[in-house]
Amino acid sequence: MSTSVLIIGGRSDIGLALAHRYAAAGYAVQLAARNAQGLAADAADIALRHGVEATLHELDILEAETFAPFVDGLPVLPNVAICVVGLLGEQSVSQQDPTVAARVMRSNYEGPALITGLLADRFEARGTGTLVGISSVAGERGRASNYVYGSAKAGYTAFLSGLRNRLAKTGVHVVTVIPGFVRTRMTEGMDLPPRLTAEPSEVAAAVFNATEKRRDVVYVKPVWRLVMAVIRALPERVFKSTKL
Template sequence: MLEINELKPTSKSVLVLGSVSAVGRAIAHEFAREGYSLLLGDIEIEENERIAKDIRIRYHVFCDTLFFDASDFDSHPVFLEKVIEKFNGIPEGLVICFGYMPVQEEAQKDFNLIKRTIDINFTGTVSILERVISKFEERNYGFAIVISSVAGDRGRKSNYIYGSTKGALTRYLEGLQHRLSSTKVHLLLVKPGFMDTAMTYGLNLPQRLLASPEEAGRILYTAWKRKKQVVYVKWFWRYIMLIIQHLPRFVFHRTQL
């Protein structure tokens, strides 16, 4: 069995945060297949180590793990130091896949759930991304792939607490893309519709609109390769959301969306 110390990190390297998520795992496999060294950061230690071991065996690339809690903002500077230590420098890229979606009705009655959603989806992402992007900018090279959601495109009663954190994240990422437009740092904003993952488990969703995590991983990787700025998963969500965004309020308020 391949141990970590048998494989050395190369400069072709990616930090994947939320690597235990179904999509995080899928995108990690995409990069490993192309020979990238990987560092997997997640709140779940054991499953993360299992994923890393599997990647080392399959692709024979450096793949190590680190504990990462998106909502523990104070730990992020030290976390980044550990990343630099493990990779012997700043990685080439960062992929952010962590996220949290509360049950809307429960969150409406419990501010702690609302705060947790904001902390993980928005503040946690901004906290780590801003630090990493500054390093990429200093070097004038690097990339980030960040998962937002179509839920951020228009506030809907069924999901506006989660949706508002993704809406804020989308606006933040658009601003960051503007800031980076004159540099060689690439930022891909990902807007998935429904994906077949733990987050949507048990929800009654139309099968035809669902993307599997593997499909999502492939779409993200291809969009990144093509240097896209925004990608919808799957492509038709761009048009679905265009319609939803442009529904007049008097029509929209009669829907159960």
Template sequence: MKLIGKTLLLIGATSDIGRATALTYAQAGWDVHLVGRARERVQREADDIGARTGKAIMVHELDILDTGRFEAFLSEVLPLPDTAVCVIGELGEQARAEREMEHAAMVMRTNFEGPALLMGLLAERFAARGSGTLVGISSVAGDRGRASNYVYGAAKAGLTAFLSGLRNRLSKAGVRVLTVKPGFVRTRMTVGLKLPPLLTAEPQEVANVIFAMAEGGKGPDVAYVRRIWRPLMAVIRSLPEPIFKRLRL
């Protein structure tokens, strides 16, 4: 079926942020391609969003750790999307990552290697066309390594740096590269965690920021979903190392 209008590629469709973002775009009239690891779960999201909006929702299966399939996967996504949003994230368990190399590697690859390589391939296709917008979900955890989540934070720091370099390289090629740092979000991934209300966003808040940044035409290239995070993380980044080491963060 030939799609009409603008098209979104949403990578990480079964997450709470992914679902909210896909629904936001579909409600705005976009055709949507949903990508996830388990086709059945992705199809359920697609059926629900399609029923709510009447829009064409395409379904794709892809494991972000299966980097060898990225090229073939992108050849299946037609037409080349106007905007691609990658919301994939895996918090993992810090204590387990300290003990088990395999778990640490999974967290690092899921949050950095897979998303970065896939967005890099998309960026090349966007650059060849001369247009396109890429949105990557990073994290405030990547702003400075903290004892409580430094494996996850290191991976997100890598993604932030990758998106920054990609943005710098493609700024004159008609391709926009945006970085969103949600902070705490009330999702299935954070169930059981004690979250501070002032610093905790809802999935729809994140989706609204993504859509405003990517499609609003103006605004920053890097955004914290809740603005309070910007001065807070500026303070944390500026702390001298001897003081920082004494803190429990």
């Protein structure tokens, strides 16, 4: 049987870049997304270009009751599962509308954590596998500009850390990937600093290398490790005066 990768959030720019990177290495690709049939052309392109099987799987990250049937319906339990689901939202809207805030929080923490945890149990029962969660620098310290989104990503980062600790003595490895800014449809129109901004292909390459080398926590742009160390180290009285 061929090795396979499951990409949850397969419609995103990063998700499709991941699909091509793993397919280029010979992995069969399972693309999961809402309205998955809309990715038929992408799946056909992946299969034709890389000579691997590419399948589509319907999944709504906000419908936790469907997660177990979703996993059971996969053609094979994958070797690698990557959750790249994310919803940035607008902080100004989220802080005023609890319904919007709840959707951002559930899309970035509750759903990703629950599906990752379910896959972790299946991988542990099998004895092998690699789980990858895409988190964010926004989760490393709450900032006025995006604390609703950031709080959810902080939760997912903590969940991945605990899961990695729990599974450390098993054959299952857990990777946390922190991309920083990424040039995607989600950030279109934003003024992004070039040195701190990655392309989807860079994220895909970093994730692939991390799974191959069994890394634990990966910053796609290494400079972010220093940037966030400085931000985390700021005393609260100083931090309150910043515009971050």
